[in-house]
Amino acid sequence: MKTEKFKLIHTNQHNIFVSNEIFKPFADKKMSRVKVELLFNNTKLDFYAAVKKDKISGDYKMMISKQKQQELGLSLGDEFEIQLFEDTSKYGVEMPEELEAVLMSDYDAYQIFESFTKGKQRSIIYGVLRFKSSQQKIDKALIMCENLKRGNHEPMKMFKLA
Structure with missing residues (x-):
């Protein structure tokens, strides 16, 4: 499921607004997450x-x-093109390959991760994605796995050594 490409004007510094008419097919199917393509x-x-x-x-x-917005060079008042797609991803965000590899190598941590809500899983994924280098992502994923197994599920402490 997807929309046609459509144009919007950037009118709010924090949000993109989509009309009822355009989003209705997604809303009718009770979809609250989408994949977005901006141009x-x-x-x-x-x-x-x-x-x-x-x-x-x-x-x-x-x-x-x-x-x-900075990646796109988008400012208030700019017109941009947007297309919405059904979110068919498992977690509602792309899983970084570094985190996936670490979780696949640690079955206990993987089971704990899978027991979390989708929102908590996304929070962990975003926590790994914020690191730039692949090695940092691997290091933080390893620390996070150890913390999960210790029962430390606090977001502020999950990526820090105990």
Whole structure:
């Protein structure tokens, strides 16, 4: 399931608003997460987003981080192209290969990870994704696995040595 490409004007520094008409097929299927493809000035950015109904406008909204806006060079008032796709990923975000490899090598940690809610799993994935180098991602994933097995599931401490 996907929308046609459509154009929007960037009107809010934190959110992208999508009309009811465009998002209705997703809402009818009770989908609250989508894969987003943005195109601005020949730069394409793909990401996953949670979509919520805006209580004021009645339209749907998804957050867009400052980092994503900077990657695109997107400023308020700019017109950009967007397309929405059904989120068919397992976790609602792309799993970094470093984290996947570490989890596959540690069955106990993998089972604990899989027992978490989808939101908690995404939080852990984002925690690994924030590190730049592949080696840092591996190191932090290894620390996180050890902490999971020790019962330390606190987000602020999960990537730190005990």
